Amino acid sequence: MQKIGNLKIKEGAFLAPMADYTNVAFRTLAKEYGSTLGYTELVSAKAICFNSKRTFEMLEVSEEEKPVFLQLFGNDPEVIANAIKIVEKKLPKNFVGYDLNCGCSVPKAIKGKYGCYLMDHPVLVGKIIAAMKNATKKPITAKLRIGLEKETFLEVAKEAEKNGADAICLHARFGKQGYSGVADWKKIKELKNKVKVPVIGNGDVVDVTTYKKMKKETNCDFVMVARGIIGNAFLFKQIKQFCEGKKVKEKNEKEILIEGKRFLELANDFSLGVNNVRGYFIGLANGFNGAKKLRDSFARAKNIEEIEKPFLKFFK
Ligand SMILES: Cc1cc2nc3c(=O)[nH]c(=O)nc-3n(C[C@H](O)[C@H](O)[C@H](O)COP(=O)(O)O)c2cc1C
Structure with a gap:
């Protein structure tokens, strides 16, 4: 059993946050098939503070899918901390932790100064993480990319760790790449060597072979899977079978x-x-x-x- 902060987590793979996909039904399915931790899609901290009805609908969680992290986006430490306090008060049992999105690289995010924009602003990331830590006793994670255009993940990760992040996730691509090219797992290994908190590796894990390979090549503590799960929750079952030393069944x-x-x-x-x-x-x-x-x-x-x-x- 491994841990993120005070949260114990079984060996296996996490369901990544995916906008328009990782809703309550998708996450419940993923959990039934063996994901060990789920993430909501990115949710606006500001909209939570404004009490937006549509945003609160995104915070629905089923008993069966737990444990789940809420991923927040924003750039104002106070607003993000407030959003957490509101969720803790209104929905205290829904989430086991909170994640800061530092990876969304669509033009709207960069223009709005959130998501991958934060990869160019390590000190601000540190301030946001410190505010998040102050708002809750639950674990805090940050989901990074290698950088927006220039490599900044080590600086950002160190600021996040210094200010209390309990784990760092790295999607090993630059923001400017979107989803193109190949994820550079060497960066995940580098991160693992540079921080003390657990590292969650992410990018291009699509089957048990790539799951094993990422763990072996990067020494990451956890693996997070996104596109490989769309229409294929069965992959979580296969990863679970592998982790339990059982024969991995083929999908038919x-x-x-x-x-x-x-x-x-x-x-x-x-x-x-x-x-x-x-x-x-x-x-x-x-x-x-x-x-x-x-x-x-x-x-x-x-x-x-x-x-x-x-x-x-x-x-x-
Ligand atoms: C449709 C889609 C939506 C996504 N939405 C989010 C999101 O809301 N928050 C986030 O941090 N990453 C988001 N991502 C990125 C994934 O979480 C993940 O980092 C990326 O797809 C790389 O992992 P993969 O190679 O396993 O797909 C999204 C990816 C996809 C394909």
């Missing part, structure tokens, strides 16, 4: 059917709209004869029924 069409049906049930339980379901099914329809046709029909679907019907018909 029966498993695809089980996973898809379960996601549909959860989508219904948590009233997801078609836009929160489509992407998952496009990911699920992969690697078998007829998958492309099925994917195309999911892409055109205007409601969940138009996803469910062809999916169930195909696998019947």
Whole structure:
């Protein structure tokens, strides 16, 4: 058993924060399949302070998916600390910790001076982390990139650690890269050698082989997976089997059917709209004869029924 702050965590992989994907249903599915920690998508600290109804809907958490971290974005230490205090007061049991987004590199984030913008402002990151630590007893993490355009992750990580961060996550790409190119795992190894707090490695883990490889090559304490899980929560099951020393099962069409049906049930339980379901099914329809046709029909679907019907018909 490893720890982030006072939180004990089993060996395995984390579900990464993903905007428009890691809603309560997706995270519950991931937990059922074996993710050891989930993250919400990025949530605006300012909107929490403004008591935005839509933002509070994003804070829904199921009992089954716990433990989960809330990822916040913003740039004002006071606003972010206030957001945490509000969540702690209104929803004290939802989250086991809070994460600071320092990785979002879309133009809106850089212009708005949050997300990956913070990678060029290590001292500010330190101030935000200190304010977050003051607002709660729960663990605080920061999710970094290598830098926005120039390499700054070691400076940012050290400021975060100095001010109380309990773990540092590194998506080993520059902000300017978006998701292109290959994640540079050497940077994760470098980070692991430079900080004392646990390191969460992230970038390009898509199967058990890459999971093992990242752990071995970087010595990171935890691994976080994003795109490899879209339509493939089964990967968490495989990683769990590997960690428990069991035989890793191959995914087959029966498993695809089980996973898809379960996601549909959860989508219904948590009233997801078609836009929160489509992407998952496009990911699920992969690697078998007829998958492309099925994917195309999911892409055109205007409601969940138009996803469910062809999916169930195909696998019947
Ligand atoms: C659709 C999508 C949405 C994402 N949203 C977030 C987000 O809200 N917060 C965040 O820190 N990272 C976000 N990311 C980045 C991922 O968490 C992760 O760092 C990145 O995809 C690299 O991991 P991977 O190679 O396993 O996909 C997002 C990625 C994708 C593909």
